Amino acid sequence: MLPFFKKKKDVIGLDIGSNSIKLVQLAETKKGYRLVKAGIVQLPPEAIVDGSIIDSMTVTTAVKELFGQQNIKVKDAVSALAGNSVIIKKVSLSAMTEDELAESIQWEAEQYIPFPIADVNIDFQILGTDTEGRGQMDVMLVAVKKDMINDYTNVIKEAGLNPVVIDVDSFALENMYEANYSVVPAENISIVNIGAGVMSINILKGGVTAFTRAITMGGNLFTEEMQKLLNISFKDAETLKISGVVGDIHISAAQPVIEKVCGNISLEIKRSIDFYLGGMPGEYITKIYLSGGCSKVTGLSNIIQERTGLSVEMINPFNAIEYDQRSFDPKYIEEVSPLLAVAVGLAMRKLGDR
Numbered sequence: 001m002l003p004f005f006k007k008k009k010d011v012i013g014l015d016i017g018s019n020s021i022k023l024v025q026l027a028e029t030k031k032g033y034r035l036v037k038a039g040i041v042q043l044p045p046e047a048i049v050d051g052s053i054i055d056s057m058t059v060t061t062a063v064k065e066l067f068g069q070q071n072i073k074v075k076d077a078v079s080a081l082a083g084n085s086v087i088i089k090k091v092s093l094s095a096m097t098e099d100e101l102a103e104s105i106q107w108e109a110e111q112y113i114p115f116p117i118a119d120v121n122i123d124f125q126i127l128g129t130d131t132e133g134r135g136q137m138d139v140m141l142v143a144v145k146k147d148m149i150n151d152y153t154n155v156i157k158e159a160g161l162n163p164v165v166i167d168v169d170s171f172a173l174e175n176m177y178e179a180n181y182s183v184v185p186a187e188n189i190s191i192v193n194i195g196a197g198v199m200s201i202n203i204l205k206g207g208v209t210a211f212t213r214a215i216t217m218g219g220n221l222f223t224e225e226m227q228k229l230l231n232i233s234f235k236d237a238e239t240l241k242i243s244g245v246v247g248d249i250h251i252s253a254a255q256p257v258i259e260k261v262c263g264n265i266s267l268e269i270k271r272s273i274d275f276y277l278g279g280m281p282g283e284y285i286t287k288i289y290l291s292g293g294c295s296k297v298t299g300l301s302n303i304i305q306e307r308t309g310l311s312v313e314m315i316n317p318f319n320a321i322e323y324d325q326r327s328f329d330p331k332y333i334e335e336v337s338p339l340l341a342v343a344v345g346l347a348m349r350k351l352g353d354r
């Protein structure tokens with residue numbers, strides 16, 4: 001059969017986070033995408049720490065539970081790594097063809113990677129040759145630690161699935177954005193994904209990743225500070241943060257620490273943006289989009305807006321994706337959409353994509 005007529009294989013976007021595992025399945029339609037499945041399952045606190053899978057049994061069981069709960073028959077899963085196990089850098093190299101770069105990439109990358117080159121898998125994308133005729137070209141370099149890839153791949157295999165692609169969360173967000181928003185050439189926008197343990201700050205220029213940085217900061221920080229201040233368990237602090245009350249404690253009692261953590265998060269975002277813009281005179285960021293469960297902390301988006309002076313908006317990964325309101329409650333979708341941003345991007349990966 002000719003490749004054009006081959007039916008596209010369905011894949012599951014599987015975002016394995018430290019707080020929860022998210023699953024999204026999409027179908028391609030004439031107009032774009034339609035949501036087929038969406039689900040989330042919680043993980044206990046110590047199963048994944050700093051992006052490393054500590055308790056693989058628990059994670060495997062949770063993945064199986066999620067596939068069972070959603071009655072998923074598809075086996076091919078696209079997953080992603082995030083945080084400090086991934087290095088994404090824009091570098092300037094002598095102009096050469098893609099094949100030539102593929103030959104020499106190990107050697108070229110060595111100076112940019114802070115780990116032994118033998119411990120990482122390297123991928124790249126040529127972004128374009130400079131127009132000033134210095135014979136240089138911009139290349140996006142991606143390096144991922146092999147042991148991290150192995151850990152995630154093994155968990156997925158143990159769950160009886162087929163890990164077809166291990167992506168990087170920044171690229172999943174880029175794909176999700178491209179499918180849902182109209183990309184303006186040369187416009188700089190930022191997508192900040194704030195999870196439980198990691199915040200990833202991404203800047204896209206004309207819809208393409210131009211900067212990314214992962215910082216160990218997120219929802220856990222709020223919970224831990226509330227736990228200390230109010231002398232309650234992590235679990236109770238988590239409930240208080242999400243539902244606004246636990247026992248007879250009201251969230252207002254934690255207001256000072258919530259504001260402090262919001263301020264620290266905003267400062268890190270501002271630092272990264274200033275760093276990015278510092279190297280590009282005349283450029284500016286038009287908007288910050290927030291995703292991740294922690295972006296739902298009341299007041300956080302306002303504080304980010306205030307501290308950066310930029311307009312801040314919650315991203316909607318279903319902006320241009322249709323779904324059947326008889327199968328999915330729009331209220332539920334609205335509630336979980338910040339958490340599903342990465343999984344939606346992963347679900348858009350077609351097999352055969354690099």
Ligand SMILES: Nc1ncnc2c1ncn2[C@@H]1O[C@H](COP(=O)(O)OP(=O)(O)OP(=O)(O)O)[C@@H](O)[C@H]1O
Nearest residue numbers: 017018019020195196197198219292293294296297
């Ligand atoms: N309504 C809410 N209000 C405040 N915080 C919330 C709310 N819902 C979820 N969170 C917080 O969001 C975090 C989970 O977000 P998310 O699912 O994006 O993280 P994750 O992907 O599992 O973690 P990571 O990517 O950091 O490993 C948790 O800290 C959780 O307490």
Ligand SMILES: [Mg+2]
Nearest residue numbers: 017018195196
């Ligand atoms: Mg996450």
